[in-house]
Each structure stands twice: as C-alpha cells, then as structure tokens.
Amino acid sequence: MNRIAFITGATSGFGRACAHRFAEAGWSLVLSGRREERLAELREALEDKVPVHTAVLDVRDDAAVKAVVEALPDAFAGVTCLVNNAGLALAPQPAQQVDLADWHTMIDTNVRGLANVTHALLPTLIEQGAGTSIINVGSVAGDTPYPGSHVYGATKAFVKQFSYNLRCDLLGTGVRVTDVAPGLAETEFTLVRTGGNQDAHDALYQGTTPLSAEDIAEQIFYVATLPVHININRMDVMPVRQAWAPFAIDRD
Ligand SMILES: NC(=O)C1=CN([C@@H]2O[C@H](COP(=O)(O)OP(=O)(O)OC[C@H]3O[C@@H](n4cnc5c(N)ncnc54)[C@H](OP(=O)(O)O)[C@@H]3O)[C@@H](O)[C@H]2O)C=CC1
Ligand SMILES: O=CCS(=O)(=O)O
Numbered sequence: 001m002n003r004i005a006f007i008t009g010a011t012s013g014f015g016r017a018c019a020h021r022f023a024e025a026g027w028s029l030v031l032s033g034r035r036e037e038r039l040a041e042l043r044e045a046l047e048d049k050v051p052v053h054t055a056v057l058d059v060r061d062d063a064a065v066k067a068v069v070e071a072l073p074d075a076f077a078g079v080t081c082l083v084n085n086a087g088l089a090l091a092p093q094p095a096q097q098v099d100l101a102d103w104h105t106m107i108d109t110n111v112r113g114l115a116n117v118t119h120a121l122l123p124t125l126i127e128q129g130a131g132t133s134i135i136n137v138g139s140v141a142g143d144t145p146y147p148g149s150h151v152y153g154a155t156k157a158f159v160k161q162f163s164y165n166l167r168c169d170l171l172g173t174g175v176r177v178t179d180v181a182p183g184l185a186e187t188e189f190t191l192v193r194t195g196g197n198q199d200a201h202d203a204l205y206q207g208t209t210p211l212s213a214e215d216i217a218e219q220i221f222y223v224a225t226l227p228v229h230i231n232i233n234r235m236d237v238m239p240v241r242q243a244w245a246p247f248a249i250d251r252d
Pocket of ligand 1: 008009010011012013014015032033034035038057058059060085086087088089109113137138139140181182183184185186187188189190192213
C-alpha cells in the first residue's frame with residue numbers, strides 16, 4: 001500500500017511532530033493548517049525526504065475542506081491515514097465568565113472541523129481499505145471534568161464518541177478509527193488557550209515533566225502502523241507526573 005498521511009493542524013505541536021515522524025518512515029504527506037508560512041517551512045524541511053503537498057486550510061470551512069480533498073494531486077489522492085489533529089481550547093475561565101464566541105470557535109473547530117475533514121476523506125479511506133486509519137486527537141478532557149474545561153472538554157467527548165460510532169459504521173471496510181487522548185503536553189496549546197499569555201504557559205509546564213509533541217506523534221505513528229487487523233479504540237496518554245484530583249466539595 002502507498003502510504004499517504006493527511007494531517008490537519010500540521011503547523012505546530014502534535015501535527016508538526018507527526019509530519020516529521022511519518023516523513024522519517026517514508027510516508028507521503030498532505031499537510032494542512034491556516035498559517036501558510038509555517039506550511040512552507042515544513043515543506044522545505046521535509047520535501048527532500050518524502051513527497052509533500054501543503055494546503056492552507058481552515059477546517060471550519062466545509063467547502064474549503066471539500067475543495068482541498070478534491071484537488072489533491074494524483075500522487076496524494078489515495079490517502080491511507082487521516083490525522084484529525086487541528087483543534088484548540090480557549091477561555092480557561094469559569095463558564096459563566098467567558099464569551100459565547102469562544103465556545104462557538106471551539107465547537108466549530110474541534111467538532112465541525114473534525115467532522116468536515118472526516119466526511120470529505122471517508123470515501124477515499126474506504127476505497128483504500130484494510131490498513132487505513134482515522135486517528136482523531138481527543139483529550140483526557142473528553143472524559144475528565146475540571147474547572148474551565150466547559151465546552152473544550154465537551155468537544156473532546158464528542159471526539160471520543162464519534163470515533164467509537166464511526167467504528168460501528170466502518171465495520172467490514174478495514175478502516176480503523178482511534179481516539180488518541182493526551183493529557184498535559186507542552187505545545188502552543190496553552191498560549192492559544194490563554195490568548196498568548198507566556199507566563200501562564202511557563203507556569204503550567206515548569207517544575208514537572210509534560211509530554212512533548214514528539215511523544216504524542218510517536219503514539220499516533222504506532223497506531224497508524226499496527227498490523228491491519230488491530231484497532232486501538234482509544235489511547236489515553238498522560239505524563240507520569242500527572243494524575244486525577246479528588247472531587248471538589250462546596251462547604252458552608
Ligand atoms: N497540548 C495539549 O496539552 C493537548 C492538546 N490536545 C489536542 O491536540 C491537538 C493539537 O494541539 P497542540 O499541538 O497541543 O496545539 P498547537 O496549538 O501547538 O497546535 C494546534 C494546531 O491546530 C491548528 N488549528 C487550530 N485551529 C485550526 C483551524 N480552524 N483550521 C485548521 N487548523 C487549525 C493550528 O494551525 P493554524 O493555527 O496554523 O491553523 C495548529 O497547527 C488539538 O486538537 C488539541 O485540542 C489534546 C490533549 C492535550
Ligand atoms: O487537552 C488538553 C489537555 S488538558 O489541558 O485538558 O489537561
């Protein structure tokens with residue numbers, strides 16, 4: 001099988017690390033994200049090793065997603081692995097203090113965007129058949145509630161259930177579906193979540209050992225390259241130095 005990975009959110013963090021990891025193994029790459037300069041840098045860094053196609057793409061725009069998929073050059077059209085990674089958290093304050101627009105952005109990106117790309121690539125993946133994969137980047141926030149997670153965690157709960165439900169419908173096609181659910185990982189995630197607050201970023205990761213983007217890329221690559229009869233349904237990955245907290249209790 002010609003191995004072609006379509007990675008969303010390839011301009012930073014997990015997505016960029018996946019681009020490097022899959023390139024190391026010789027996969028052809030379709031790399032997308034909104035930041036054109038970063039895509040160009042990535043293409044320049046990788047195209048000596050493997051064929052690379054880049055597409056400036058906002059996953060929230062379903063027509064643009066469809067157009068990018070339909071316009072894939074022949075050498076990239078037979079996608080065998082979709083890494084649905086593009087996503088973000090915003091507004092870490094309590095739900096009652098945040099702007100509705102931030103909730104909409106998270107829903108539009110993490111839910112609608114992921115659905116847009118999946119819908120556009122499903123026929124291709126089914127056509128490629130056994131050994132193809134849809135790897136959805138969820139989060140531990142999808143099943144562990146915590147303050148300030150409100151809509152973000154709910155979007156990741158969608159990712160989990162959508163992944164499981166897709167498995168049901170894709171039974172018999174050979175297409176695998178996995179929800180990779182990371183915990184604390186140092187990327188640009190916290191900068192985005194806090195509106196560019198470098199102190200908040202530094203404070204969250206200092207004095208502990210978070211996951212790196214490369215750690216998660218390695219897990220995603222592992223899932224994508226398992227023998228074709230194996231489907232990891234969900235992979236919940238935390239750093240050793242992270243665990244759950246006790247219930248919070250309101251007292252008089
Ligand atoms: N870091 C963490 O602790 C964890 C992160 N996650 C999830 O991992 C995924 C990747 O995040 P991470 O690498 O950490 O964060 P980064 O902020 O480093 O990367 C996010 C990526 O998503 C892309 N993106 C955001 N919005 C859009 C959009 N509308 N259209 C297309 N691309 C978009 C960004 O590209 P661009 O801005 O160029 O469009 C960027 O490449 C997200 O889904 C996140 O929720 C899950 C668990 C833990
Ligand atoms: O999804 C990101 C991990 S966390 O910030 O929710 O713990």
